[in-house]
Amino acid sequence: MDLNLSFQVFFVVLATLIAARCVRHIIVKLGSKSRATENVLDDAFFDSLVAPVKGLVWILGFSVAAHLVAAHSSSVFFQSVGTIRNIGIVLMITWFLQRFLRTYTELFIISKEAKGEAVDKTLVNGLGKLLRGVVAITTALIILQNLGVNIGGLLAFGGVGGIAIGLAAQDIFKNVFGGFTIYVDRPFAVGDWIRSPDREIEGKVEQIGWRVTAIRTFNKRLLYVPNSVFTTIALENPSRMSHRRIYEYIGVRYDDIASLPKILDEVKVYLKQNPDIDQSETLMVNLDEFADSSVNFFIYTMTRTTVWAEYHEVKERVMFEICEIISRNHSEIAFPTRTLHVKNEMAINGLE
Known part of the structure; x- marks a missing residue:
């Protein structure tokens, strides 16, 4: 390599370095101005552009330098400079698109949440992944074409080989x-x-x-x-539930069965006046069964809140109030008991 060629290559590399720095500075300036707007599209564009454009400038610079050297060299390596340059350009464009799609997806969700607007994260992320997949597949096909691979033949082979691949990767x-x-x-x-x-x-x-x-x-x-x-x-x-349900059974003693109609009425009135209960939904307070040790009634109603902790606080207040209603009516909550009736009083005296 003569001295003149060395100076030419050095000048190209130096010019590439300066150009890369200038381009980066310009894009960063434009990106800082774009952040003053509410549109997240330009923010994602400039944020994603910096690194790929620097890479593109370096690829073009090294390509020019390689062509200068190739004019004075018979090496086979320099015959592939055009192909390597084209693949490099495709990779930089792909890198930009992948970064842009990922950044825009994230900024779009953040901007919607900051405004208090509803956004389906699953759908947005799914579309972003789908588009990135399309970009990756397209890039692979373009690179194969630049390498001289017959895409038509590859697709035809894929029709036959796809069966075997499909069986192996069906899961x-x-x-x-x-x-x-x-x-x-x-x-x-x-x-x-x-x-x-x-x-x-x-x-x-x-x-x-x-x-x-x-x-x-x-x-x-x-x-x-x-x-x-x-x-x-x-x-x-x-x-995605709209309400939480309170569905509880309460039993009172058989001795208090006369007070039960009034207890049921008061419980129903309380639930209808409770602001934590959704009055547009089903509300039931009814006698249910005559059990072994108790007369059971049930309450069935829906709370407005769906938050787990808040629901239990509401349910706790309801249950305590039902206990108070039973107590105010001189009744008691039943527990398992057994009453023994003895007809022959002499049998008891014999045991004494």
Whole structure:
């Protein structure tokens, strides 16, 4: 390599370094101005652009330097500079798109929550993952084409080989399809409390992936459930309940059966006047059965709150008030008792 060529290569590398710094400075300035707006699209665009554009500048700079050297060299390596440059450009564009889709998804959710607007995190994250997958597959096909691979022949082979691959990876495909159905049907979302009567699955959803869903159980262990499971089991989502139910049986003594109609009326009045009870839902206070040691009645009503701790506080107040009503009517809550009736009084005297 002569001295003139060395200076040319050095100048190209220096110019590339300066250009990369200038481009980075310009993008950072534009990004800082874009943050003054409420639109998160431009924020995600400029935040995702910095690193890929720097990489693109360096790829172009090294490509120019390599062409200068190739003009004075017969090395086979320099014949592939064009292909390497094209693949590098494709990778930088892909890197930008992947960063942009991920950043925009995160900023979109954050902006909606900051405004107090409803946002379906599961759907937004699912669409983001789907688009990133499309970008990755497209990139792979473009790179293969640049490497001289016949895409048409590859797809034709895939039609035959896909059968064998499908049989070997059918569980993976089942899980991916299950993940797709979760994103489409949305039986639950991240943060929901779910449980299944068919399996020992109960906890809070932390992450929904294409293959598995991560659930934090109530003993704080992380449970990974394959998505295909959710297509074959019944699933309950308590997080989407509209009310919580109070359904309790209370028994009074047989000696207090005369006071029971008044007790039932007072309990019903209390529940109808209770602001914690939803009056638009079913409210029942009725005698239910004559049990062995008690006369049982039940209360059936719905609370306004669905919060677990608040519900138990409401239920506690209701139960204590029912105890007060029974006590005010000179009655008692029954407990298992047995009364012995002896007809022959002489039998008792004989025992004394």
